[in-house]
Amino acid sequence: MNHRIRAAIVQEAPLPLAIDEGIERAVGLTKAAIETGANVIAFGECFLGGYPAWLQHLPGPSLWDHPGTRELHKLLLDKAIRGADPRLEQLQWVVDLAGVAVAIGGIERVRSSLYNTQFLLRPKQPILLHRKLVPAAPERMVFGAGDGSTLEIHQASWGRVGQLVSDEHWMPLARAAMHHAGEDVHVSAWTSVRDIDLLAACHYAYEGSAFVLAAGSVLTRDQLMHGFARAGGEHFRAARELLDRLPAGALHTGGSAIIAPDGVVVAQADDSAQILTASLDLSETDHGLAAMDIDGRHARPDVFELRVDRRQRSGIVDIDADAEDESRAA
Template identity: 55%
Template structure:
């Protein structure tokens, strides 16, 4: 009977200052690992923080807004890039302790920002998943991902994968992930609201897997502090100060079993929750429901996934 110790670190990110956020991330991972966890999850764009001003600051979405442009420039400068040396301390910790860590970040792909969830695993480069469809106002800041990052990490006890936020309402994305037989799935959210909790529990039941629904907490003062850590900007500060509320993200993280039972649940403040996962529950649940197998009709329905990277420009000699 295999049991896996997991944790969700529901912490406040270091907004905008991704370099500082990586240092804090390493400390959080050490603490969770010291608490016994080997699979550790963080919420959506923990590195850099969720661009909450697009939802909360009046006028942030207006064309050519100087504050929004200033914040975009900061994130471009700070964003994770391919083979980013700043991530070496985290990778070393993962290698030394045999950990699996899922963390969201702003990633720079050429000249665009992408919402990426990175899966760090021992002895291998991080496995990225780039959000397929930024939701609503997020399209003002993030480009779209493609099928090349729709994968899972294979361990000796099962597969680990993740999706980001409203991707959990993309039925075909769910079907593609279920086909890859996840044992543990990280559902990354900014806040795990009631409907997001429903989506996370539904995913666990539908996919017959454990789900780590990871949220974060965020306060306006932390956002202002992060701005100053990145050199400050009067236009960006004015935009953030227009946000009327102090607390902007409210956690709500939960760890869910394959039958949709909640094994551990967080409140609205910074905390780390733990749960030991009994992997035998997966096989027991598959007796009644395997949405990619005996409960599927492959003679009626067929899904094709394009795993090719969409570079847009192809240079040929």
């Protein structure tokens, strides 16, 4: 069995807010990554829809009644990915044809709430979703919290692929749940991979004895404004006034990296748009187990126990009258 595969991180600029055009852009970039021979391809956090940079770079928009924030939230609700979204079919077709796995961040709508979601597209299989469990402080103005039903991995012909989003890599129990799944390749999605984020990704690789694709994006204010215009932003005056206040220049600064199971960076990008690639020998994932096996001999199940609730939580449970009567009778 050949244990070697090729991995690619697409470190590019999204089209914020303009999800239709953003998906078209992702299709072209995925094709370019496939041409490098990649078996697994990773994009950064919220690539489809764009990360809400106005909450990250400006203090005022974090107020719930800020008019610009309200308009941008409405725009995201209108454009967000929903359920079996037909707009993703073209990207799925590329994945099916090439036989690759593609992990891409996006803004998803479930009922009336938005989620920071990773979409793992797999050949001729349903898309595997992961909704970020705990949005960061400013993100809570936009995103809901995911549940355990999306803590799953993909079994590819060559190995197992999982994914988490940004600050989830500092959640010990989330890491433990993913390590228990036995990932060979882990997609670690970020807006920009800063020094502290790279530390988290390297720690994850060593702790879980897996290859890690720490995927970031590049983005300037001008590119964000371009996406806003493509999404029909002329109808949202307060949103335009808010975005005009963002700092000029770079908002996301790349820094993507591919990390081996021993925690060593084998390839790293700068702050420019590029496709970062590396050849991975998946047999290396077993080498680190001699020193560290946190899901095996280092687990101490007699002392520690982790229970993962993988049920989907909607917050509403409907019980009809007959079922309620039967429950009371029992």
